[in-house]
Amino acid sequence: MRDFDLLQPKNLSDALDALAQNNSAIRPLAGGTDMLVDIRAKRAAPDVLVSLQNVSELRGITRENGALKIGAATTIAEFLKHPELAKHDALRQAAYVFANPMIRNTATIGGNIGSASPAADMLPPLLAFDAQIELVSQNETRLMPLSEFFLAPRKTARHANELVARIHLPIPGDASFVVRPSSSVASAFYKLGLRQADAISIVSVAVWLQRDGEKIRDVRIALGAVAPRPMRAIRAQEILRGEIFNETNLKESARIASEECSPIDDLRARANYRGRMIAVYVRRMLEQAWSKTQ
Numbered sequence: 037m038r039d040f041d042l043l044q045p046k047n048l049s050d051a052l053d054a055l056a057q058n059n060s061a062i063r064p065l066a067g068g069t070d071m072l073v074d075i076r077a078k079r080a081a082p083d084v085l086v087s088l089q090n091v092s093e094l095r096g097i098t099r100e101n102g103a104l105k106i107g108a109a110t111t112i113a114e115f116l117k118h119p120e121l122a123k124h125d126a127l128r129q130a131a132y133v134f135a136n137p138m139i140r141n142t143a144t145i146g147g148n149i150g151s152a153s154p155a156a157d158m159l160p161p162l163l164a165f166d167a168q169i170e171l172v173s174q175n176e177t178r179l180m181p182l183s184e185f186f187l188a189p190r191k192t193a194r195h196a197n198e199l200v201a202r203i204h205l206p207i208p209g210d211a212s213f214v215v216r217p218s219s220s221v222a223s224a225f226y227k228l229g230l231r232q233a234d235a236i237s238i239v240s241v242a243v244w245l246q247r248d249g250e251k252i253r254d255v256r257i258a259l260g261a262v263a264p265r266p267m268r269a270i271r272a273q274e275i276l277r278g279e280i281f282n283e284t285n286l287k288e289s290a291r292i293a294s295e296e297c298s299p300i301d302d303l304r305a306r307a308n309y310r311g312r313m314i315a316v317y318v319r320r321m322l323e324q325a326w327s328k329t330q
């Protein structure tokens with residue numbers, strides 16, 4: 037394995053100081069479950085890694101101003117145990133099928149975002165929940181919709197001197213989340229892999245919807261592993277908004293979602309199969325989310 041220096045700052049300010057050297061060969065290190073694999077495989081060659089392990093400001097989940105604020109260094113296992121997640125079904129389901137217990141104890145949510153893999157499991161549900169990310173540097177804090185963060189496979193809008201500090205998630209049922217009394221919200225997630233655990237997604241689908249009587253008041257559909265970056269199926273959402281939840285509308289939305297994505301052939305599956313599975317699972321996740329609403 038290539039040599040690198042490891043910095044172990046004790047707080048956020050020291051971590052940001054280290055990154056402010058603004059050297060492109062310096063990179064954050066969270067759980068290392070992607071980064072160390074990438075270094076071994078020669079996909080990454082940092083001279084310096086800044087470990088976030090001791091940076092307590094980046095850990096934990098809090099509730100503030102109508103949003104859940106998730107520290108980027110929160111592990112998937114910590115995330116899974118948190119009671120607030122019960123209200124974010126799609127995220128809980130994604131964390132539940134993430135890798136294996138050993139990786140879940142180490143891998144972080146910020147690392148999943150930082151890796152910017154099109155197949156990263158937490159990203160479709162975060163997109164479906166309209167998550168925003170808080171990027172911090174020595175001099176600035178900026179909030180960005182997660183949907184704008186991914187530029188290409190493994191490329192993000194993060195500046196070299198920035199860290200993803202927290203993820204902001206709206207809380208269903210919170211006053212600022214504007215839910216009408218006659219409607220309710222629900223979400224669902226599915227990951228299709230070649231086996232039940234420790235599998236890289238062939239496709240993944242996350243759906244969030246808000247019901248109003250027999251109509252879909254609002255809906256968000258997000259797809260993983262079928263485009264250069266995790267994506268929202270914008271047209272598939274549009275045709276459902278304000279419409280009756282019925283067979284025809286579901287079928288059409290699922291068809292459009294599979295048209296909107298641009299999967300590739302790889303060793304896990306053919307592009308054509310991925311497109312067909314998107315149609316199947318978009319429809320199933322819409323049905324599943326709907327069945328949880330009242």
Ligand SMILES: Cc1cc2nc3c(=O)[nH]c(=O)nc-3n(C[C@H](O)[C@H](O)[C@H](O)COP(=O)(O)OP(=O)(O)OC[C@H]3O[C@@H](n4cnc5c(N)ncnc54)[C@H](O)[C@@H]3O)c2cc1C
Nearest residue numbers: 066067068069070071135143144146147148150156157200
């Ligand atoms: C055996 C195995 C199974 C896996 N299974 C899955 C799976 O089922 N689903 C899945 O989605 N992934 C899986 N992965 C990939 C990996 O575990 C995840 O992507 C994980 O979330 C990465 O988190 P980490 O904390 O280990 O990140 P690291 O490896 O430390 O970092 C990943 C990237 O994010 C950057 N980064 C980390 N933290 C921050 C931050 N706060 N701000 C800015 N940039 C940051 C790093 O610089 C690096 O570029 C698996 C990996 C292994 C080895």
